[in-house]
Amino acid sequence: MSVSTALPEWPPALTPEQHSRLILLSSTYALSHGFTLLPPSSRQPPTSAIPAPLSLLPTPFPRELYELAVSLQPIYNALYARITLDWDFLDRVMGGSVSKVDEFQGELWRGWKSIRDDLVQPLQLGLFRSDYLLHQDQSQGTSEKGDNIGIKQVEFNTIAASFGALSQRAGEMHRYLAKATNGYYSISPHLSEISNFPQNEPLKKLAAGLAEGWKAYGNEKAVVLFVVQDGERNVFDQKWLEYELLESHDIPVIRHTFSELSSLAQIEPSTKNLLLPSPLEPSLPSKEVAVIYYRSAYTPTDYPTSSEWDTRLLLEKSKAIKCPSMALQLAGAKKIQQVLCEPGVLEDFLLNKKRPDVGLENKITQEDVDRLRLTWIGLWPMDNSALGKEAYQLALNESERFVLKPQREGGGNNIYRENIPPYLKELEKEKREQGEPEKKEAFILMELIEPPKNVQNWLVKGGENKARKADVVSELGVYGVSLFGGSEIQTFNSTAGTLLRTKGRESDEGGVAIGISSIDSPLLVD
Structure with a gap:
């Protein structure tokens, strides 16, 4: 699917005074609303923060394609849930040549295979993000309104899909700037219509997904465990989830690294409950863990020794609900994405009525499958x-x-x-x-993927008081939540908001923490 929406010339002209005022308003808003990162050389405990890399204005995005991406997310949730439950498929794809030549994926697959017959928790929780770029199809020429533009999927993330909280803050910041400056000083009719700034609440919805897992576990005294990296700079994105769980759902969160868990984590032999004693209050009973939420464990550097792999396997064998399980992490591999493109594979997962219901009551149609395929390159x-x-x-x-x-x-x-x-x-x-x-x-x-050219924006690197005007490329992420795998509870499948990351066109790679990409929000255009 492509649209003939012509993206407006961007950004509209600002006077030097308007530009300076927007820099001041955006940076103070970011600092006062936790739209922040830790500085590169932060001390512990931290004594300062810097605004997260941001865009001064929202970036134009075709409304029809934004709505398409959001509408596809429940189908993608169902697809990856079904892949995760198909052990034969994972063995064939990930247990083949990939596991033999990719040490990390091989260790992940072999570890999962060694313990999967002993797993005691059928429920699995996914906090997903499907990432897209706009694609300008040169082969179809141009229309009277503008270039033919579609969206193409970059990848599907099944582990540590970050920036949900900061994405919500970015959208709120741009709405604030529009309201506080009379539609950005009336420099563009697109910025004067608040309906062009989509409501976006991934912080609330991702936290609600974690709460669904906690409720399904069934112990009101249990906690949620965040497994995090040492020296995490993106701590505020995680902390907002922690605060939302506690304040809106009355669910406490415990944060630990793999190295800490190697000496703390215990499994009660008869129940398989995951128990964590408190290093600060050793006289109190250990806390039972309902959900393990990984913001680590997705890169080889998270496993510097065999101890980290041993800890991952220990956690996997517990009764706690994993977000994600090792199987769900394997399902997010690039090789899976490629095999899904082979003839008939996608149809088998989405249209085969023998597949388990994972939240859509087997109502997926051939039209849904075709729409999803149109987003592939x-x-x-x-x-x-x-x-x-x-x-x-x-x-x-x-x-x-x-x-x-x-x-x-x-x-x-x-x-x-x-x-x-x-x-x-x-x-x-x-x-x-x-x-x-x-x-x-x-x-x-x-x-x-070939994003449209001649789109610019003002990008502000975290910690700096000036903006850089750049030809930009924006990547849209759509969050989803899926709780699946159990026979006695209702499966949960929902969209959970969006993320827009914008970077200079000169860079192939992204990265918010290192200042290449900025956290942005879409300005919907027709």
Whole structure:
């Protein structure tokens, strides 16, 4: 699906005085509303914060495509829930060549396989985010209103889908600026209509999803455990979820790193309850954990030793509901995204009535499947199949059209355009054990999405008092919540708001904490 919406020339002109005033209003709003990050060299406990990287104005986004992305989220929730419950499929895809040449994914799959017959908690909780870029389809020419623009999915995140709280704050900030300055000083009719600023509450909805898991667990005295990274700079995004759980749902949160949990976490032998003693109050009974929410565990650096893997397996074997489980984390791999593009695979997961109901009461139609497929760009395996051989030739001879992606989360891992051929040649030089697949099979090849050009905005890097005008690319994330896998409770499936991250076009990679991307909000245009 594409639309002929012409994106307006952006940003509208500001006088120097208006510009300076917006810088002041946005930075003070950010600091006073917790739209913040810790500075790079923060002390513990922290004594200062900086505004999160932000955009001075919201960025135009076609209303019809925004609404399409939001409407697809329950279908995506159902899809990835069903993938997670299909162990044979996960074994075939992730237990094949990927597990043999990707050490991290292999450790994750083998660990899950070693304990899955002993799992005691059927319920699983997903806080998801499906990420999209606008795509300008040059092959269809242009319409009278403007260029043909669609949306294409970048990836689907099943673990540590962050920035929900800060995204809500960004939208609230832009609405405040519009109201406080008479529609941004009336510089554009788009900014004068408050209905063009969509209501967006991912903080509330993601916290409500965690609360659904806590309620399903069934112990009002239990807590939610956040598993976090050492030295986390994005702590306020997590803290807002903690505060929302406590203030709106009366659910306490405990935060621990893997290294702390290695000495604290205990499983009660008869009940399999996960128990955490308090290092500060050792005389009190241990706290029982209802939900384990991972804001860590998605990158190899989160497992520097075997102790972290042992802790992950221990947590997985407990009665606590995992967000995500190891199986759900595996389902979010890039290889799964690529295999879903193969003929019939998506239809089997979404239209096969024998699949478990995961919140849509098996009401997904062929039209839904077709709409979802329209958001996909070309994806190929890098194996020795016919498609894989085609991909290899494309990667060597038409590399400017593609990105090579490993099975990683967190950004900064992809190989782009002219860097692909020499990278593949280097992989071929690496030694392989006898019978081991080629190293390139750890990757997938993805056609590059081509965002519309000539869209600009003013970006403010965290901690700075000036804005940079840049040609920008904006990535829309749509959050979803899914509680599934149990036979005695009603499955929960819901959208949970959106995130817009905007970066300068000159950068292929993103990253809010390192200042490449800014947390933005969409300005809906028709």
